Amino acid sequence: MKSIRSKLILWLALLLLVTNGLGFINALWTAKEYYQAVHDASLAQRARVMLQLLNETRADRLDEVVRQAASRFEQLDLTYRQGWMLGDGGELRGSDRVRYQLWGGGRCVSANGHPCTQGGIFSNLSAGFAKQHYLGETWHTYTVYSLRHELYLTVGYPDALGRDVLQRAMWASWGAQMLLLTPLSILLCSLVVGLSIAPLRRLGRQVANWPAQPLPENDVLPLELKAFVAALARSRCAVAAAEARRRTMVAALSNRVTSRLQATAEHLQRHPEDLDGTLKLLSRSERAVRNGHLLSELDRPWRAKESRCNLYRETALSCARHYDDAVSRGIRLTLRGAQREGEVAVPAMMIQGLLDNLIDNAINASPHGAEVIVTVRQGEGERLLLTVADAGPGLDEKWLHPEYAVDGPGSAGGLGLVLVREVAATFNLSLSLGRSQLLGGTLLRCRFPTVAGD
Template sequence: MATGRSLQLHLLVLLSASISLVWLVVAVWTWVDASHEVDELMDGHLAQAAAILVVQPLELTDDAVADAPVLHRYGARVAFQVFHEGALVMRSSNVGEEPLSKERDGFDTVRYGGESWRVFATRGAESDVQVYVGEQVDSRNDIVLAMLRGMLLPMALAFPLLVYVLWWAVHRALIPLRVLGDTLGQRKPDALNPVVLPETPREMQPLVAELNELLLRIERMLASERRFTADAAHELRTPIAAIRAQAQVALGAVGNKPERDLALNTTVAGCDRAAHIVDQLLALSRLEAGQTEAVTQNVDLSAVAQQVTADLAPTALARKQDLSLEADKDCMVAAHAVWLTMLIRNLVDNALRYSPDSARVLVRVGRSASGRVVLDVHDSGPGMVGADIERLGERFFRVLGHVQTGSGLGWSIVRRIAEATGAQVAVRPSVLLGGLHVQIEWPDLRK
């Protein structure tokens, strides 16, 4: 079996990548924010240092320059200059005599001595005094980098631990899926009972519910197949035994042509009955298994009824029965023509079969007062009592006392087709002909 990608690994990669991306966004945002805050802080220090220089008295002569000593290892990155009447009178040792900036007042970023400097310029207490205080821009960057390093380095060192914690969390979260797989793997092939998991997570409940629904459908399908096998064995036993008996009669009827012909004709009739039973069983099996063909078209019920009555007309004529059809136009039903044909054929065939010779059978197709499409089948046969009507649709149920052959499956097929096509079935005594009246109604497609 080909192995697909690991869900656990996929989740771990996604979570790790998401966290890394968030960390990267946080680092960029921190860099921008920290740079702004450091610039504000350092600019404030420059302005404060300039203010201190401004209030200091100038006691030097114009031809003397005082170099301030460097008292800290970062002192070389900070510089200042004091000019009096355009002449340099005080400076730090890390700058020359050229002014740090051309500006006279405010902040400026300049290149000086091959380095970038942030310079604050202001005038002294006297208008002829000019003060410059500067700081290398790299020192500010170093401060920001130190802040980021202090924040990101622990996060980077903790990342492997975080990945392990994520793996453990994902592994724990997927335990119900592994439990489900183990439970299914330990079930017997014929076990179709619902799957029950202790404390099923809410996200897995639809999956388990659909799985149980699938098992239920499989159980119904298998039960239908078992019933089909049992029905076939039960119903075919009688015609097969009759065929065998008639074949033996035909073999023994040496020189007796009439007896042999009767036996052979009876054998052919038995084969026809067996074939009819097989067709009915197959149709019922497909209906119970839910294998009805999808409704993809609207079918004219009148046309189907006309075709069925035309096919069964020779059977009615052979027994001198009156088979008539009254059909309105525009009686469309949402169903498949094959199933409608089977439904009408079973109803009309039953009416002809169980009605006496010279009886009447009336088939009507029309619309009710509410607009529903209605199929009515009346006959002048003996009818049925209420108890027998209630049992119509049970497999192999046949009213006692009838000599006509039958399998007892026709009504089961009728009810299953009606259910599949959304129709309602009613059976009552026929007011028109005195026998049985079967009425089937379908929804109005025009609404």
């Protein structure tokens, strides 16, 4: 279930069911005490009616008094359903009749208007309300005393009778809500959710067709979506600007390779015996081609094993590749580093391109007899720090900004540095420029996040 609307409706339905269920439990807990009080009041009233019948009966013998009072009690229908609203489907393990018992002279006189058998029904003759067990049920009883006849009168009803009444009452109230009101509430919530997220769904369709279909204006959007659409438009502009810079860089690389190949051909025509000079020119053309390949590989996905390498090892290899060029220019290329372990989360190909361009730029910027120092050491936290220091005139910080692009082959070293910036931006590397206190030229720092070893 990936739709936001479906998830909202599902969670709202679950919320309604849970809240209704909790409400039902709370109402049941509250109503249980209420119905118990109502039943106890009805029980006490029946006991008082029976007591009044006993006191008003005129007869010489006690058994005749009991018989007449019991007959009138049953004629009033006070031993069955009257006033109890007992459901037709109520199932009682004992009897659904209200039981009453008369006790006098230390023995059971009558039970439900009949002579007592097996010691009677109830045994607790304490006045007032009590709970007693009879026929496998718990009975609620109420006991009063007749001074005229010196008899204890106990009236009781089983728990099952109260449960049946409570179940019917709760079903009458909550059954209608669960069967009618809850589905209606879910339907209304679904309509509200559908109407509320309609702008989001329309925006989703427009974004899917964007840029063929323009994004909606901010005036017609809900407040919550305005920032999103504005950020989306800015990102589109940023992507377009990055693509324009990329095309500019590709054009500059193409022009540079073409010009260097032409220079190589002219050099061969003029100096066919100068093979060393020709090889140097071809080497520079090869670096420009590698930069083009580096640019084309920036956006492709990398597998986990490809996206890590040993920074010190790659730095040493890059210094070795540039050593002969540095010596031919009278420049000392020095590699320093106390941190020779630790992998960084950058593919080896990208590290090679970044290092080659940095070292090549430092060599080109340094005067004859100067030194270029490349250092790898532990930085702050879990980062490795690469520094490249030269004795050149210094580097303009504008190339660190994404807005800066190379206009053509005339910007010496600029294209390689822009490629360095693109690699750093793609792999979340931190670049900063400073002044080398030792050599007097540029000090470039690049911080790499490390990865844990397998």
